[in-house]
Amino acid sequence: MTTSTISGMTRTSGMTRLRTITFAIAGGLAVGNLYWAQPLIEEIARSLDVSSAGAASLVTVTQIGYALGIFLIVPLGDVLNRRKMIPLILGLSAIALIGAAVAPTFSLLLAALGGVGLTTVSAQLLTPLASELAAPEQRGRVLGTIASGALIGILLSRTISGAVAEFVGWRAIYVLAAILTVALAVVLLFMIPQLEKRPATNYFRLLGSVFTTVAQHRAARPTILISAAVFSVFSLFWTSLTYLLSAPPFSFTVGQIGLFGLAGLAGAVAARRAGSFHDRGWSVPASGVALTLLAVSFVGAWLAQSSVIALVVVVIVLDLAAQTTLVLGQTRLLSLPGQNRSRLNTAFVVSNFLGGAIGSALAGPLWATGGWTTIAGTALAIVAAALLIWALTRRGALTDQT
Template identity: 55%
Template sequence: MTPVLTFLFALAGGAAVGNLYWAQPLLDVIAADLGASPAAAGWLVTLTQIGYAAGILLVVPLGDVLDRRRLVPAMMGLSALALLACAAAPGFAVLLTALCALGLCTVAGQLLTPLAGDLADPARRGRVVGTVASGLLTGILVSRAVSGLVAGAAGWRTVYVAAAVLDAVLAVVLLWRVPADRARDRVPYVRLIGSVFALVRTERTVRWTLVLGACGFGAFTLFWTALTFLLSAPPFGYPVTVIGLFGLAGLAGALAAQRSGRLHDRGLSLPATGVAWVLALAAFAVAAAGARSVLLILLAIVLLDVAVQGQNLLNQSRLFTVSAGARSRLNTAFVVGNFVGGAAGSAAAGLLWTAGGWPAVCTAGAVVSVVALGVWALGRRGPLVAGPVAQGSGT
């Protein structure tokens, strides 16, 4: 993993995962344009994440048996086609279908992350994976900001056309620069998918980490989906161009993820994960107090993104130490768990906002944080994988 290749992996992964979030700051705009309610608009994010979880489960395990030099560009190309379908959607139902297809195809980032782990020197694996993961996180945050700016200037459909062009260009570059993959044993597809569940069933570290990851991403999407409703309503009343810019405050989370990789390399994964959940709880407390304060909302964004993205990288790096030969499948289990939690969080955001507004959203986020802290405290007592030197079978 040379610095140039690491940067390319981070850039391509960020572009891929950013496809899941173009709609997030545009929910009110898209709903108004296509005649949908605010509660229904939340499903634009939810169905994208459900499709993504399905793509992770059905496609990413192939990274352990197929040549990723061809597989990654192919998925980027399919994402470009799905983005064009989103741009051309004539109605809300068609857009939901196209976004679900987009989620199914946009898995290149989760193929590149375990590939980076395979190519990296073991002593630097946490740092390399952290850099690639920070690219993915930056893609999430930048996509929200760019989405609002482009939609404000040229309409929400232009956002998806521009993203399609970017994915198509990156597909060509990846085909040129990704190293040829090593030869591996062929495994029947059904058996390959089944082995993902076998890893979850047999490895305690995997199960514990999946619960923490799902809680983290559920809290993350709960907050960010509801934040769109908060900032577009009184007393703020911000347009989409301004709402999208709030995502830039979360860039602190991407920096935290990169630093978290170094903590993992030093064997501090478990205690750092606990600290991250304390920060998440503090973030929701600050958010609840800041329903009418831009400064407090910005502080809550920074705290939550540092907490969730930092512990997300620690969880992922910990999983990659379980089995060197099954990293794509471990990543599959991890991301599916995350996005099931994320889909639940975004769906709950609309319901909670309708039922109790911002206080209900913040209370739910605090409850999730407390539950996750309990899971962390109970799970860390056992013989869990704590650093890069531990290796399990897992295959």
């Protein structure tokens, strides 16, 4: 085992292939916990006797809980022992998942999933840790792999939850997730290396420094805005897709809807090496290309609303474009100088999931108002705004590394 010191922090053994894959799996499970309910909205609505629009709030509350957990917990990664902290957080997440599995009423399920969101933040503690451990020349590739693991977790969660619900009911998926979460907590307890101790900081000052850290870097603000816009349309699309596929002419079951997550896997796998664009110095132009491709995918989504094959193609392209944009944005932030990576990641992820919560919250009203056409048009307008921000800042702020 080798140890080297980089910018005042200890890097023990770097990011080995095994450690990178383990972090990616852990991140995928953690983020996937936020989305078990997404293809089960209609099933849960029938089970607990609530409306479809009411059941859709499960996704929104989970994402809001996640954003709150990111803001309140992840900054502690800059000052606490992550080898102990991350397994502890995973254990608390397992307890919340069991709460969701046994919740007898919709209000208790809502509270339990809020708890799942609050505690399923380990992926966003592992990402800045990986950035610290990785050598500069491998940082983009490592973070791309871990971010792809998170997206694959989101997509597989839909497929797995739909299949499990079809055979043994929707509650079983939360029991399975709790078991896997405990297993990963044990693995990470041994996988995370010992790191150099950092000085203690007042908790409230630490939270306030999230904002000052973002303000110190010109590259942070436009990157965060663009990524939040991308994640909002990503969430809007996947939440709305359940409505589209449940209605005629498709009338798919939850298991069939979940299978669409497999199509998204192709895009996620293709984008796995998106971070290598950063390593080659192409981060900003590649982000522009990805945003353009995302806009095109929503035009395609509108045209493809009655064709399964065309929707599968749209899912692949959309996930490839969204994943590439998010990976490059996160890698740019975590490559900025200083030792405040957990706080930068906090700002990045909180903004993303607030955007995601807005996207999922809009899905029900937009569907009721104008169906798939209104959803595709709204998403396209949001992506156009993100492209405008990119165009206005790409020659200055996005490339600033100070």
